[in-house]
Amino acid sequence: MDYLKVIGKKNLKGSVKISGAKNAALPLLAATILSSNKLNISNLPDVVDINTLLQLLEMLGATYDKNKNFLQIDSTTIDKTKATYEIVKTMRASILVLGPLLARFGHCEVSLPGGCAIGQRPVDLHLKALEQMGATIEIKNGYIEAKAPKGLQGATIVFDKITVTGTENIVMAAALADGKTTIVNAAKEPEVIQLCEIIRDAGIYIEGIGTNTITIEGSKQQLLDMKDFTIIPDRIEAGTYLCAGAITNAILKVENVEPKHLDAVLAKFEEMGFGILKDKTSITILPANKVKPVNIITTEYPGFPTDMQAQFMALATMADGMSIIDEKLFENRFMHVSELVRMGAEITVNGTTANIQGTPKKLLGTDVMATDLRASSALVLAGLVADGETNIHRIYHLDRGYDKLEKKLTALGANIIRDKEI
Numbered sequence: 170m171d172y173l174k175v176i177g178k179k180n181l182k183g184s185v186k187i188s189g190a191k192n193a194a195l196p197l198l199a200a201t202i203l204s205s206n207k208l209n210i211s212n213l214p215d216v217v218d219i220n221t222l223l224q225l226l227e228m229l230g231a232t233y234d235k236n237k238n239f240l241q242i243d244s245t246t247i248d249k250t251k252a253t254y255e256i257v258k259t260m261r262a263s264i265l266v267l268g269p270l271l272a273r274f275g276h277c278e279v280s281l282p283g284g285c286a287i288g289q290r291p292v293d294l295h296l297k298a299l300e301q302m303g304a305t306i307e308i309k310n311g312y313i314e315a316k317a318p319k320g321l322q323g324a325t326i327v328f329d330k331i332t333v334t335g336t337e338n339i340v341m342a343a344a345l346a347d348g349k350t351t352i353v354n355a356a357k358e359p360e361v362i363q364l365c366e367i368i369r370d371a372g373i374y375i376e377g378i379g380t381n382t383i384t385i386e387g388s389k390q391q392l393l394d395m396k397d398f399t400i401i402p403d404r405i406e407a408g409t410y411l412c413a414g415a416i417t418n419a420i421l422k423v424e425n426v427e428p429k430h431l432d433a434v435l436a437k438f439e440e441m442g443f444g445i446l447k448d449k450t451s452i453t454i455l456p457a458n459k460v461k462p463v464n465i466i467t468t469e470y471p472g473f474p475t476d477m478q479a480q481f482m483a484l485a486t487m488a489d490g491m492s493i494i495d496e497k498l499f500e501n502r503f504m505h506v507s508e509l510v511r512m513g514a515e516i517t518v519n520g521t522t523a524n525i526q527g528t529p530k531k532l533l534g535t536d537v538m539a540t541d542l543r544a545s546s547a548l549v550l551a552g553l554v555a556d557g558e559t560n561i562h563r564i565y566h567l568d569r570g571y572d573k574l575e576k577k578l579t580a581l582g583a584n585i586i587r588d589k590e591i
């Protein structure tokens with residue numbers, strides 16, 4: 170297993186190119202199951218979760234050729250419909266093959282994704298919606314056994330909670346259903362929008378893209394004439410690097426981004442006293458004279474994203490005063506708190522609320538453990554400003570969603586070494 174050694178207090182400067190969005194690429198790779206032809210996909214992030222989903226699609230019978238961030242994939246050759254526990258347990262977003270496999274083949278078995286560090290992560294809303302579209306769903310020996318021998322029927326789906334992958338699963342299922350599906354209380358993250366646009370560009374009538382109510386006219390199991398596409402930039406990766414600039418009070422630019430995807434995050438940087446410059450495809454963060462405390466409540470897009478919560482908690486340790494962060498989406502997304510406290514941060518948690526008393530001078534390097542993807546990046550950020558060395562263990566969590574993070578930070582002036590655990 171690898172770990173990262175971060176030598177703190179280095180000044181950062183310069184610019185970094187942001188990769189394609191992991192959370193856009195995952196549903197889009199699953200959507201290739203619906204395609205009647207081979208596809209060329211550009212700006213694919215080179216991260217473990219993408220390679221895991223490609224492995225799953227290959228196990229099902231797809232073939233692909235990947236060269237760095239460019240992919241040619243042919244999912245027309247898929248002839249199996251069982252997504253096994255071995256692969257699903259390593260990445261719960263494998264649930265995204267459920268909707269497309271069921272819609273295309275009329276049956277499939279997908280291992281129930283386990284929970285993860287940040288929460289129980291149920292998929293009940295995905296299953297209930299598919300049943301409303303005419304599927305029979307049984308849970309047997311840890312597998313979801315889904316059947317719809319005559320194909321899925323359009324239906325009106327009202328999600329009790331806004332679910333990103335739930336919306337994506339139903340959009341893909343509805344694309345091949347017979348009739349009209351209306352999704353009420355749909356997610357409208359940029360990643361959901363790109364999936365809808367790619368399916369619309371394949372000839373499916375979709376209304377309400379980017380709103381909470383999406384209507385899809387299905388193709389009655391006709392495969393889709395999908396067009397080649399380029400993955401949108403990763404707004405969470407961009408936000409993470411902007412946090413690296415903020416926490417080291419540097420001038421730092423992120424390129425190949427969509428600034429409007431980060432409106433809520435940029436507003437919080439400005440609230441804390443940082444300067445923000447934007448042009449069409451880049452954002453620059455400027456130092457704050459004095460870092461002010463901030464109050465954050467995580468919510469669905471376009472609100473402040475839960476995937477930026479841990480990174481802002483690390484940043485809040487630099488503020489002059491008390492910050493309050495309320496995590497509304499996941500019941501256990503404060504695993505990074507105990508690790509930051511080990512570095513000298515003064516953070517107390519009460520239910521879903523964390524109070525962070527800024528200690529600008531006090532973070533000290535030590536051994537810490539990554540627990541989930543975004544917590545890992547928060548520990549790297551804290552290591553950048555801590556006195557001495559911070560060793561971050563279990564960074565396989567980090568590699569799931571960040572494309573060469575330590576290389577990109579080192580190029581900006583950080584001193585980070587990846588080494589093997591003894």
Ligand code: EPZ
Nearest residue numbers: 192262290291292293294295330331332333334476498542
């Ligand atoms: C997506 O997860 C993202 N993953 C997560 O990013 C992100 O944190 C999350 O959306 C919220 O924005 C991908 O897109 C691959 P949800 P998802 O369904 O779809 C509850 C990262 O760091 N819920 O929107 O799994 C659920 O428990 C990852 O890149 C149900 O109760 O999240 C949660 O409280 C972490 N039943 C809330 O809804 C369901 O059937 C939102 O979850 C589904 C969800």
